Amino acid sequence: MPPSPAEPAPQEIIATLLAHYGPQHWWPGETRLEIIVGAVLTQNTNWRNVSLAIANLRQQGLLAWEALLAAPDEALRECIRPSGFYNVKLRRLRQLLAYLEPFGLDHARFSHLPMHALRAELLAVHGIGPETADSILLYAFQRPTFVVDAFARRLFSRLGATWMARAGYAAVRAHFMAALPIDVALYNEAHALIVRHSKESCRARPLCDACPLLPRCPHGQNT
DNA sequence: AGCCAGGACTGAG
DNA sequence: CTCAGTCATGGC
Numbered sequence: 001m002p003p004s005p006a007e008p009a010p011q012e013i014i015a016t017l018l019a020h021y022g023p024q025h026w027w028p029g030e031t032r033l034e035i036i037v038g039a040v041l042t043q044n045t046n047w048r049n050v051s052l053a054i055a056n057l058r059q060q061g062l063l064a065w066e067a068l069l070a071a072p073d074e075a076l077r078e079c080i081r082p083s084g085f086y087n088v089k090l091r092r093l094r095q096l097l098a099y100l101e102p103f104g105l106d107h108a109r110f111s112h113l114p115m116h117a118l119r120a121e122l123l124a125v126h127g128i129g130p131e132t133a134d135s136i137l138l139y140a141f142q143r144p145t146f147v148v149d150a151f152a153r154r155l156f157s158r159l160g161a162t163w164m165a166r167a168g169y170a171a172v173r174a175h176f177m178a179a180l181p182i183d184v185a186l187y188n189e190a191h192a193l194i195v196r197h198s199k200e201s202c203r204a205r206p207l208c209d210a211c212p213l214l215p216r217c218p219h220g221q222n223t
Numbered sequence: 224a225g226c227c228a229g230g231a232c233t234g235a236g
Numbered sequence: 237c238t239c240a241g242t243c244a245t246g247g248c
Binding site for chain 1: 227229230231232
């Protein structure tokens with residue numbers, strides 16, 4: 001797919017964002033279970049709504065392994081309602097839990113299995129697609145996989161890698177992983193920085209003069 | 224008051 | 237294999 005002329009180099013962009021925003025130490029949840037739940041609930045949904053759902057679960061004491069497994073559908077549904085698509089997400093969450101249940105979240109298996117093997121297992125769960133699987137692998141199990149999301153696609157597309165807007169998930173992921181060292185901490189920061197930049201500077205109105213990516217980043221284009 | 228958000232799956236052509 | 241339709245709430 002790439003390399004074409006004048007494509008943004010991932011390591012440069014990430015380094016620039018890192019220099020500007022500093023390390024994010026970003027973590028989409030307090031616990032492994034919370035991260036996994038959040039990964040499902042955030043599918044095509046803004047994090048604000050997911051937070052409401054997570055808060056409900058916490059308040060009901062359902063962010064605990066045993067309690068979550070034992071919770072009736074109705075209780076779970078009410079908790080996750082604010083995150084939208086609650087019927088679908090309830091099923092997907094259940095199926096993911098069903099896959100994890102025989103082992104438990106802290107089973108050695110999840111830290112010893114080769115990443116691609118674990119990734120394949122997650123992808124085999126109905127309702128777990130590539131982005132959800134990668135989020136879980138990276139943030140719950142500390143595996144070095146690059147998370148491709150709408151933010152990364154939009155940002156790099158605007159910076160010159162226009163092919164990313166329509167390319168398949170695998171191609172985009174492979175591009176980033178070929179351009180960057182295979183490193184958990186790096187991928188963690190990269191995703192966090194891209195999200196932060198996308199929500200902050202790139203949405204600033206009027207145009208944000210402090211944008212670390214100026215003049216490359218054409219502020220004002222759609223989102 | 225629409226429009227859209229950190230996807231994934233299904234059925235049709 | 238490509239792609240529109242489907243699922244749904246809350247914030248702006």
